[in-house]
Amino acid sequence: MYNTDDFELYHTVNVFALIIGLAYGMIAQKTQFCFNGSIKDYVLSRSTRRGASILTAMIAAIFSSQLFSYLYAIDFSTSIYLQPDINFFAIIFGGLLFGAGMMRADxxxxxxxxxxxQGDLHSLVTLLCIAIFAYMTSKGLFxxxxxLLQTNPVLLDISSFIPNxxxxxxxxxxxxxxxxxKAVPKVKNLLACSDGLVVGxxxxxxxxxxxxxxxxxxxxTPLESLSFVYPSGKTLEYLMFxxxxxxxxxxxxxFGIVAGGFIMSLFNKKFRFNCAAPQNSNKLKNSILGGAMMxxxxxxxxxxxxxxxxSGISTLxxxxxxxxxxxxxxAYITALYMAKKEDLPSCFNFDWDR
Structure with missing residues (x-):
């Protein structure tokens, strides 16, 4: 049974989690904060606006995380990111697969x-595929x-030459x-990166x-910050069982992100419309394939x-x-390929002068 104090702390953690999710969902819907979008913007129009927000988020994430670690003795070595027995080959392969998948799924x-x-049902398909294949890879068929890949002794031995x-x-x-x-044309443009400051x-x-x-x-409570692949699988498990x-x-x-994004979309209706997909693009196929790869x-x-x-780089x-x-x-190579094939969805203009 739960101890009363522990039960209250359990609820407190989830209340804070909901607030953090709501804040993330609202700011991300308001400004369309997006790693994938920052790369696509650069490929399509050489715009660095959303890319600058990503860089700001990284700086803010490192600063705030290291500050909390110093003030409250948070030991990041107990997180998954600073494990000593890291298989860099598995991480690189997974990263390449994820990057291509996220660009394919937009x-x-x-x-x-x-x-x-915001109401994009193709995104629901992508989320379901992410959740299913993440769970299959972590605990299921795959x-x-x-x-076998992650615990391969040869790859682990080679990876050990680079301390994590x-x-x-x-x-x-x-x-x-x-x-x-390099990404921000003028100092005053840093104000447009405030979303990155909040997210970080x-x-x-x-x-x-x-x-x-x-x-x-x-x-x-496991020591963790924001992450969305394996948690998507756990969320699907929670909804099913x-x-x-x-x-x-x-x-x-x-749950907080979905709620926050929905609330903000009621006021910020500009982004409630989907990207314009090329005529020859099969959006459903890309959603399924991209979700599985991610x-x-x-x-x-x-x-x-x-x-x-x-979250990971905040631990350095x-x-x-x-x-x-x-x-x-x-993601960049995939974006270049898709742009050459005229298969890269065109969304909103995120130039600095807008």
């Missing part, structure tokens, strides 16, 4: 949560093959600030909730663009930067 897992909240230790904060922040300086801060707050608020909860399942931080965040790839890469790209783990680079390179 959005990563978090992006499709927001698009679904789990044996995934385990935290990188230098000054070097990482310096490089990100340099990239942000939510990463730090998530570490605080699971690492401090929920530290003494019954069946101690409600009476035998328990809410967790990550599941509640997902489900498998996200498990192998140990996270998505938010899970590794913000080498593996997270490797995963993010793999996702970005794969």
């Amino acid at each position: 959005g990563c897992s978090s992006r499709h949560l927001v698009k679904f909240s 789990s044996y093959g995934a385990a 230790s935290p990188m230098s904060i000054p070097i990482v922040i310096g490089l990100l600030l340099l990239a942000l300086w 801060t939510l990463i730090g707050l998530s570490w605080f909730v699971t690492g401090v608020v929920g530290f003494d909860a019954f069946d101690a 409600f009476s035998g399942s328990t809410l967790s931080f990550s599941i509640t965040v997902i 489900g498998i790839g996200g498990i192998l890469a140990m996270g998505c663009t938010i899970g590794q790209g913000l 783990a080498v593996s997270s930067f490797v995963a993010l680079l793999s996702i970005a390179v794969s």
Whole structure:
């Protein structure tokens, strides 16, 4: 049975998770914050506006997370990102698969949560495929093959030559600030990156909730921040086996994002319409294929663009930067290929002067 104090902490963690999810969903719907979109914008129009928001989010995520870690002694080494026995080959393969999948489906897992909240039913298809294939890869039909790759002794031995230790904060922040300086045309344009500041801060707050608020909860809350691939599978499990399942931080965040995106879409109706897909594009096929690739790839890469790209790099783990680079390179190459085939959906204009 639950201890009364633990039961109250369990609810407190989920209340905070709901608030964080609501905030993420509202800001992401309002500004269309999106890793995939930032790459697509650059390929289609050389726009760096959403890319600058991503860089701002990374900086804010690292700063806020490391600050909370210092103030409250949060030990990131107990998270999945700083595991010592990392298989970089599995992470790179998963990242490449995820990046191609998110570009094919026109959005990563978090992006499709927001698009679904706006009324895009193709995003529901993508989310279901992400959830199903993530669960199949982690615990189902594909789990044996995934385990063979992830625990391969030869690949682990080779990977051990690169220690998965935290990188230098000054070097990482310096490089990100340099990239942000290159991406932003004028200093005043930094105001347009405020969404990245909010999203990055939510990463730090998530570490605080699971690492401090929920530290003494019954069946101690796992140390985690925002991530959406495996949690999508757990959310589907929760919806299917409600009476035998328990809410967790990550599941509640997902519910919050959908609710937050929906609420904001009632006021911000500009983005409630779908992207204009090319005539020869099979959107349903891309949604299914892209979702399946992201489900498998996200498990192998140990996270998505938010899970590794913000939560992971906020711990400064080498593996997270490797995963993010793999996702970005794969997505960029896929975007170039799709643009050449005139198969890259054209959405809204996110130039700096708009």
